[in-house]
Amino acid sequence: MENPxxxxxxxxxxxxxxxFIVAFMVFYQQKQFRQKAEARKREEEYQLQLLEASLEVxxxxxxxxxxxxxxxxxxxxxxxxxxxxxxxxxxxxxxxDVQETKELLDEAIQNVRRISKELLPSAxxxxxxxxxxxxxxxxxxxxxxxxxxxxxxxxxxxxxDAKVELSLYRIGQELVNNSLKHSxxxxxxxxxxxQQSRLVLSVNDNGGGFNLTDVQKPNSGLGLKNxxxxxxxxxxxxxxxxxxxxxxHIVANVPLNA
Amino acid sequence: xxxxxxxxxxKYGFPNPFLAEKPLNILIHISSxxxxxxxxxxxxxxxxxxxxxxxxxxxxxxxxxxxxxxxxVKYGLHESNNLLYNCQTILEFTxxxxxxxxxxxxxxxxxxxxxxxxxxxxxxxxxxxxNPFYFNENLNGTSGLLLILITLTYFYRLLQxxxxxxxxxxxxFWISSGVLLYFSGTIFVYIFSSVVFENNMPLWSINLYLxxxxxxxxxxGIWQIKE
Numbered sequence: 001m002e003n004p005x006x007x008x009x010x011x012x013x014x015x016x017x018x019x020f021i022v023a024f025m026v027f028y029q030q031k032q033f034r035q036k037a038e039a040r041k042r043e044e045e046y047q048l049q050l051l052e053a054s055l056e057v058x059x060x061x062x063x064x065x066x067x068x069x070x071x072x073x074x075x076x077x078x079x080x081x082x083x084x085x086x087x088x089x090x091x092x093x094x095x096x097d098v099q100e101t102k103e104l105l106d107e108a109i110q111n112v113r114r115i116s117k118e119l120l121p122s123a124x125x126x127x128x129x130x131x132x133x134x135x136x137x138x139x140x141x142x143x144x145x146x147x148x149x150x151x152x153x154x155x156x157x158x159x160x161d162a163k164v165e166l167s168l169y170r171i172g173q174e175l176v177n178n179s180l181k182h183s184x185x186x187x188x189x190x191x192x193x194x195q196q197s198r199l200v201l202s203v204n205d206n207g208g209g210f211n212l213t214d215v216q217k218p219n220s221g222l223g224l225k226n227x228x229x230x231x232x233x234x235x236x237x238x239x240x241x242x243x244x245x246x247x248x249h250i251v252a253n254v255p256l257n258a
Numbered sequence: 259x260x261x262x263x264x265x266x267x268x269k270y271g272f273p274n275p276f277l278a279e280k281p282l283n284i285l286i287h288i289s290s291x292x293x294x295x296x297x298x299x300x301x302x303x304x305x306x307x308x309x310x311x312x313x314x315x316x317x318x319x320x321x322x323x324x325x326x327x328x329x330x331v332k333y334g335l336h337e338s339n340n341l342l343y344n345c346q347t348i349l350e351f352t353x354x355x356x357x358x359x360x361x362x363x364x365x366x367x368x369x370x371x372x373x374x375x376x377x378x379x380x381x382x383x384x385x386x387x388x389n390p391f392y393f394n395e396n397l398n399g400t401s402g403l404l405l406i407l408i409t410l411t412y413f414y415r416l417l418q419x420x421x422x423x424x425x426x427x428x429x430x431f432w433i434s435s436g437v438l439l440y441f442s443g444t445i446f447v448y449i450f451s452s453v454v455f456e457n458n459m460p461l462w463s464i465n466l467y468l469x470x471x472x473x474x475x476x477x478x479g480i481w482q483i484k485e
Contacts, residue, residue: 010464014443017406021435024413025425035420 052233059166066120074112081105114139124169128159132169133190136176140188144180152192160199164254167230168192168201171238171252174223175203183207183248202251209246227252289466290325292473297322299480306483310360314433317353318476321346340393344386347394351378351401354437358408361430363419367411374404395448402445409438429482436475443468 081102088098117139124132130152137150159165172190179185185207193200215224224240231238236254296318300307307315324346331339352375359371378401385394412434422428444465
C-alpha cells in the first residue's frame with residue numbers, strides 16, 4: 001500500500017471537523033441573534049401592553065373622578081345654592097353678602113362642570129373627534145381670550161377606533177395646554193386631517209417655541225413623554241418642528257389600520 | 259526519507275508516534291512538552307475549578323506524567339513504552355467521557371456515557387493484557403470514534419439549549435473543539451498505523467501537530483474557566 005491512506009483520511013476528517021466547528025459557531029451565533037431579536041420584540045410588546053394598561057387605568061380614574069365631581073360635588077353645590085336662595089328669602093341677612101355667596105357658588109358649580117368635562121370629554125364619546133375639538137377650542141377661547149382655531153377636512157361625521165380618538169384628543173389637549181402655559185403664544189391652530197389610511201393632527205403656535213433636547217430630558221414637565229407613550233400604543237409617530245423663538249409646529253401621525 | 263526502526267519495535271509491534279525516530283525528533287519532543295502549557299494554566303485556575311473541569315485537569319496531569327514516564331522508559335531504560343500509552347488510552351477515554359458526563363443535561367446521555375465507560379474499560383484491559391507492549395491501534399481508533407460521537411452529541415445539545423452566551427468565552431467549547439479536531443484527525447492515522455510503518459512512512463507528524471493543537475485548545479479552555 002503506497003498511499004498514506006491514514007494521513008489523507010485523517011487530514012480530510014480533521015478538515016471536515018474544523019469546517020464543522022466554524023459552521024457550528026456561525027450557525028450558533030445566527031440562532032443567538034434570532035433569539036435575542038425575538039426576546040427584544042417580546043419585551044417591547046410587553047412594555048407596550050403595560051403602557052396601554054397604565055393609560056387605560058389613567059382614563060378610568062379620570063372618568064371616575066369626573067363622575068364623582070359631576071354627580072356628587074356638582075349636585076351638592078347646586079343644592080347648596082338652592083338652599084341659600086331659600087334662606088336668603090326668609091332671613092334678614094345682608095342682600096349683598098347673600099348675592100356674593102351665590103356668585104361664589106355659581107363659579108364653583110361652573111368650575112366643577114368644566115373640570116369634569118375636561119376629565120371626561122363626553123362630546124368625544126358621543127360625537128367624535130371633531131365635535132370634541134370644537135368644544136375644547138371654544139372653551140379655551142372663552143377662558144383665555146387667545147385666538148385658537150380648529151381646522152379639519154371632511155371628517156366631521158366619521159368615527160374612528162375609540163383608542164385612537166381618545167389618544168389624539170388627549171395629545172391635542174396636552175399640546176394646546178403646553179402652548180398656553182409655556183410659549184406665550186397669541187395664536188394657536190389645530191388641524192385634523194384624514195389622509196388615506198392615517199389621521200394627522202397638527203398643533204401650531206406663534207409662541208416662543210422651545211429647545212427639543214431640553215424638553216426631552218426626564219422631568220421636563222412638558223408631557224412630551226406622555227404624547228410619545230400614547231402614540232406608541234396606537235402605533236403612531238410624532239414630528240416636532242420647533243426652535244426657540246420661532247413658534248412650534250408639532251404633527252402626530254396615526255395609522256388607522258393599527 | 260527512510261530509516262530503520264530498532265529491533266524491539268519489530269519484536270513488540272509497531273510503535274506509537276511518540277517513539278518515532280528522526281526526522282521527527284524535535285517535533286516529538288515539542289509535542290510531548292506541549293502538555294506543560296495546560297498543566298501550568300490549570301494551576302492558575304485551580305481555585306475556580308468545579309465539577310465538569312476536574313476530569314479535564316486530571317487528564318492534563320495524567321498525560322503529563324505519562325509523557326514523562328514514557329520518556330524515562332524509552333531513554334532511561336531503553337524499553338518499549340507502549341504499555342504506558344495503552345494504559346493512557348483507557349484513562350484518556352474515561353476522563354474525557356467524564357467531562358461530558360458532567361456537562362450533559364439529560365439522564366439518558368449521562369447513563370449512555372457511564373455504559374460506554376463500563377464496556378470500554380474491561381474490553382481495553384483484556385486487549386492490553388493479551389499483548390501489553392503492542393500499540394493497539396484498534397483500541398485507539400475505537401476510543402477516538404466514541405469520543406467524536408460524544409463530542410458531536412454535546413454540540414447538538416448545545417445548539418438545542420443555546421446555554422452559552424459567547425462561545426469563545428466558554429471553556430467547554432474550546433475543550434470540545436480540541437477533542438473533536440484531535441480525534442477526528444488522528445483516528446485514521448491510528449487505524450492505518452501499521453500500514454504507515456510497514457511502508458516506512460514516518461508521517462506521524464500529523465499526530466504530533468494535532469497533539470500540540472489539542473494541548474493549546476485545552477490550555478485556552480482551562481484559561482476560560484472562571485468564577
